[in-house]
Amino acid sequence: MPQITLSAIDKSYESDQKSKAVDNLYLDIPDGAFMCLLGPSGCGKTTTLRMIAGLEQPTAGEIRVDDRVLDAVSQGIFIPTEKRQMGLVFQSYALWPHLTVEKNVDFGLRIQKVPASERAARTDEVLGQLRIDQLKDRYPAQLSGGQQQRVALARMLAVNPSVLLLDEPLSNLDARLRLEMRAELKRIHDRWRTTIVFVTHDQLEAMTLATQVAVMNQGVLQQLGSPMAIYDRPVNRFVAEFVGNPPMNYVVRGESTAPKVAASLAGYAEARGSLEGKVGAVGVRPESLRLVSSPVDVPDGAWHAPARLEAVLPTGSSWTVQLRVLDGTFYLTSADPVNYDMDSDVTCWTRATDLHVFDDSDRRIATYDDSVARRRVEVGSGA
Numbered sequence: 001m002p003q004i005t006l007s008a009i010d011k012s013y014e015s016d017q018k019s020k021a022v023d024n025l026y027l028d029i030p031d032g033a034f035m036c037l038l039g040p041s042g043c044g045k046t047t048t049l050r051m052i053a054g055l056e057q058p059t060a061g062e063i064r065v066d067d068r069v070l071d072a073v074s075q076g077i078f079i080p081t082e083k084r085q086m087g088l089v090f091q092s093y094a095l096w097p098h099l100t101v102e103k104n105v106d107f108g109l110r111i112q113k114v115p116a117s118e119r120a121a122r123t124d125e126v127l128g129q130l131r132i133d134q135l136k137d138r139y140p141a142q143l144s145g146g147q148q149q150r151v152a153l154a155r156m157l158a159v160n161p162s163v164l165l166l167d168e169p170l171s172n173l174d175a176r177l178r179l180e181m182r183a184e185l186k187r188i189h190d191r192w193r194t195t196i197v198f199v200t201h202d203q204l205e206a207m208t209l210a211t212q213v214a215v216m217n218q219g220v221l222q223q224l225g226s227p228m229a230i231y232d233r234p235v236n237r238f239v240a241e242f243v244g245n246p247p248m249n250y251v252v253r254g255e256s257t258a259p260k261v262a263a264s265l266a267g268y269a270e271a272r273g274s275l276e277g278k279v280g281a282v283g284v285r286p287e288s289l290r291l292v293s294s295p296v297d298v299p300d301g302a303w304h305a306p307a308r309l310e311a312v313l314p315t316g317s318s319w320t321v322q323l324r325v326l327d328g329t330f331y332l333t334s335a336d337p338v339n340y341d342m343d344s345d346v347t348c349w350t351r352a353t354d355l356h357v358f359d360d361s362d363r364r365i366a367t368y369d370d371s372v373a374r375r376r377v378e379v380g381s382g383a
């Protein structure tokens with residue numbers, strides 16, 4: 001299986017030379033990785049995938065698969081899509097309308113000149129794996145969006161691509177089918193160890209599927225890491241707020257929206273972390289906040305502040321609580337029912353180890369935030 005390497009990749013479109021769709025991107029996609037390119041609309045994810053596929057040419061930089069150069073702008077090298085041996089599935093699945101499901105899957109194998117004797121067996125195998133074998137005599141127009149997406153995936157998988165490039169391939173599915181297909185993709189990846197590059201703007205999808213997540217914003221790679229590393233140690237404000245649902249509570253010192261709570265959290269973080277004068281902003285994930293009736297119930301050393309319970313929003317399996325904490329609005333999530341009435345005056349607290357601490361430029365300051373240590377402490381204390 002191959003490793004894909006992007007070096008110093010720039011991409012500007014002719015219609016918009018001023019801004020770069022992708023800006024100085026360095027990305028190593030290791031052999032057998034399930035890499036999710038994650039970010040908001042317009043951040044350059046699809047452009048990156050299309051460059052790997054050979055559907056777009058970079059404006060500068062180099063793309064390699066192992067030692068094979070696919071693009072090298074300075075040397076005028078560009079290997080066309082059909083010679084890259086990558087499987088592609090896009091949001092629109094482009095099935096042949098006049099061919100049945102079986103023939104659509106068989107088509108890819110014919111193009112690859114797989115002998116007829118092997119084709120039928122291979123087609124049956126992938127149709128079975130994706131649980132669409134009972135649909136094999138239908139035409140695309142007779143299928144639901146989700147079934148069409150599965151046929152598109154089957155067509156790709158049939159030819160055993162060494163790299164699978166997927167652009168929001170689950171976007172048209174309902175919640176249940178999406179979940180099923182995520183599991184399916186994970187199984188495919190586990191079984192074949194195919195290198196997968198997967199574009200999504202859905203952070204939950206990225207967190208559940210990826211071995212590695214590349215978070216992008218405005219054409220620039222913000223952070224590359226495992227889903228847990230991205231969640232536990234976001235490198236800047238953008239990543240901190242983009243990953244997580246509900247989003248991280250984030251307060252900035254000197255900003256007019258919640259100066260008191262910002263000053264309280266920043267002052268506490270500085271004192272606990274020997275960071276005097278360095279803290280510009282502090283984030284707390286909703287699941288890291290806790291409520292008690294009175295400050296005397298707060299564990300020693302934890303940060304706390306008076307809070308008013310403004311609303312409780314049950315989701316069915318958990319509770320989201322809107323709180324007024326000093327002068328700021330915070331969200332808390334709880335797996336247990338919340339035993340306070342609306343407008344109750346309570347105390348909100350969190351541990352120092354659960355704070356995400358950033359400097360004036362919204363860049364993370366390495367501090368007492370080691371997530372592994374934190375979990376050990378929590379397991380040990382029974383919290």
Ligand SMILES: Nc1ncnc2c1ncn2[C@@H]1O[C@H](COP(=O)(O)OP(=O)(O)OP(=O)(O)O)[C@@H](O)[C@H]1O
Nearest residue numbers: 013015016021040041042043044045046047048201
């Ligand atoms: N063919 C094109 N011509 C001109 N500009 C383009 C073209 N394709 C994309 N862009 C611009 O490049 C930037 C990145 O677009 P891209 O499609 O890569 O983002 P994305 O993160 O995949 O977004 P989405 O999730 O909405 O698909 C955007 O500003 C977009 O408007």
